[in-house]
Amino acid sequence: MDQHIAESIGRPDLVRLDDRLVCLRFETMKVVSALAAVGHLLDTGVVRRGDTLLDSSSGIYAYALALACHRHGMRCHIVGSTTVDHTLRTQLAVLGATLTQMEPCNDLKLDQKRRVERIHEILAEHPEYHWMRQYHDDIHYLGYRTVADRIREATGADGLTLVGGVGSGASTGALARYLRTAADDPAKGEAHGEAGGEADVELVGVQPYGSVTFGAEHVCDPEIIIAGIGSSIPFGNVSHELYDVLHWVAFDAALAGSVDLLRRHAVFAGLSTGAGYLAARHERERSPERTVLFIAADTGHRYVDTVYARHREVAPMADFAPREVTDQGQLALPWSRMRWNRAPAAPWPAGRPAEVTLTSARASARG
Template structure:
């Protein structure tokens, strides 16, 4: 029996959508990493119960950290993006978390920069606070070990392709690192010998060198970045997809219509990329990550479902380098290349 609701929320569902197409569906994905990170900090004596944990978030991580703090008797202070909605603000308030939300801003790159600046101001005034550094500390990889074990046990394959939004690098990077590591495999099952990683990015994100591009709708918060992220392991990724808001909307609507999975915008982008990878290599099992539900996207995505293009009409432009990037969808081999100079 779970001892706290965060443990139940952090446990994902594995759903087979089609032959060799699997959805790893979370209610709120980053709960699994926040719980493990806070538990590790307590166990190693870095923080004590009652301390204040601080970080910046565009939404999902704010809720995850608030739940982890509630579970372990900590205080939570979040500098939130302008995209944090009323439902989440209310939940954070009732959970006792402190939320400082940025003023409305059309430029999410500026929003991200302002949040980081505010973090440093808070730390200067409160050096006793512990900054969780979700974008830089690979302590956030720890919680995905148990998820990787479950994937290994239930997919029953040695030819696995993992697809997901890159974001801070924790979810896709951690899952792939644990899946590729034979020492992590349970005695009853060997580690998959062939695990490929496909990362999904929005236009405008500098993580893989697309900062010279832009999406007229929005940079998809949570899977891209306008600042360098220290815990993205570029050398883990085999292929990259850059997907626009409109294409991601079409993916999200199709995922709900075809498979009844109500998930967020980045889930729609990952689903779109996963279907393409599945069609390219039908002999492989393709697993994509759906990091949250679709509730906070009802007004911005699902009420526009009539605008969704049929997926048969969408295909990526295959490119050789970032100078060829073009909306609405581009695909490029990455071949496990180390960190590009612009994001170092």
């Protein structure tokens, strides 16, 4: 029996949509990483019960961290995006979290930059706060080990293609890393063909146009509202060398995917899931011998007005096909695909503003 609702919320469903297409459906995905991260910080003495945990969020992580703090008796302070809606604001307030929300802004790139700047202002005022650094600390990988074990048991690992939003790198990166690595139990590893080697798991990352993470900042999608899977600032815990293929998906194509997923399979999920579903179906057609699993990171409730209310005007999914590119200079809306081949990240150009980093001892008064 679960001891807290966060444990239940963080446990995903595995839904087979057809013989080679599987949906890993979360109610709120980042609860998995937040719970494990906070538990690890407590176990290692970095923080104590009653301390304040601080981070920035466009929505999902805010709720996840608030739940993790509620579970472990911590205080929570969120610097929230302008996109945080009334429902989430109310939930955070009742859970006892403090929300500092950015002023309305049409530019989500600027919104993200302003949030990080506000984080540093708060840390200057409260050096005793611990900054969770969801975008930079790979402590957020830890919670996905049990999810990877569940996927391995249900689908096997060899011949698996994993598709999902890149975001901070924690979900897709962690799942791929754990699925590729031989199981801790040698007998289990041999049963799944791992036997001390690396399982055949391809990782397909989904990005919005405008994201700097894989070099698409020069392409603008005027309707982009899926900031959670991309970034206008470099993220420190994205392991570029884990990714085999990338898809950049614009709003219109993601909208078509979201509506088709609900209409065809009755899965009600967020806009980034629609983008992932679109990419997953394409990868399945390209590789008929592989099982394709895509991540549904959250439900579709906060997208009712911006996405699902437009279901009558959406173009059929068949109208969309990816433009195959070999470098980022060829990227074009509404959908592009490129083989990344597990290449490392390109160097961040000199003179270009990089993400500010915390130079104090991990935002903790105890160091």
